[in-house]
Amino acid sequence: MRIKLDENVDARLAIFLKRAGHDTNTVQEQGLRGTEDEALYEVCKGGSRILVSLDLDFSNIIRFPAEGTPGLVVLRGPNQLFPTMRILAETLIDALTRESPAGRLWIVEPGRLRIHEGIEGE
Numbered sequence: 001m002r003i004k005l006d007e008n009v010d011a012r013l014a015i016f017l018k019r020a021g022h023d024t025n026t027v028q029e030q031g032l033r034g035t036e037d038e039a040l041y042e043v044c045k046g047g048s049r050i051l052v053s054l055d056l057d058f059s060n061i062i063r064f065p066a067e068g069t070p071g072l073v074v075l076r077g078p079n080q081l082f083p084t085m086r087i088l089a090e091t092l093i094d095a096l097t098r099e100s101p102a103g104r105l106w107i108v109e110p111g112r113l114r115i116h117e118g119i120e121g122e
Contacts, residue, residue: 001096002070004044006053007033009075010082013089020093025049037064045069050101052092054080061105061116071101076109084110 003017007027017024027033032040037057041064044051050071051058058064059074066072073092077084087110095106095113105116 001100002047002049004030004047004049004051006040006051006055008054009052010080010085012082013085016086016089017093020096022093022096041069059105059107059116066101066105066116067103069103071104071106073101073106073108076107078110087111 001022003022003024005011005014005017005024005026009026011026011028014024014026027035027040032043035043037055041051041058043049045068048070050073051069052073052075054075056074058072064072075085075088075092077088088108091111091113092106092108095108101115107114107116
């Protein structure tokens with residue numbers, strides 16, 4: 001799958017996603033550091049990339065509807081230490097082997113995936 005890591009996600013996680021076979025790039029690699037959330041959302045949507053972020057704003061389905069996107073993924077852990085972020089990346093990688101987040105919001109917690117399906121007509 002095609003994935004973009006937001007600037008608030010440790011770029012070292014891209015290595016794990018790439019090793020799992022995912023076409024992964026980062027906001028920093030593309031010179032998009034400091035891009036407003038709305039613009040980043042549109043870049044990912046237009047570029048067919050799943051957006052992976054720590055930014056809770058992306059879990060607001062009214063502001064950022066997942067329908068029509070390759071998927072929105074918000075990582076949620078008790079802290080942002082690298083070992084925790086690696087567990088979240090591994091949980092995401094495992095989930096991606098089973099299904100696609102296309103058109104949905106995924107909240108990834110250590111060892112747990114919550115999926116917001118959206119409502120027809122939203």
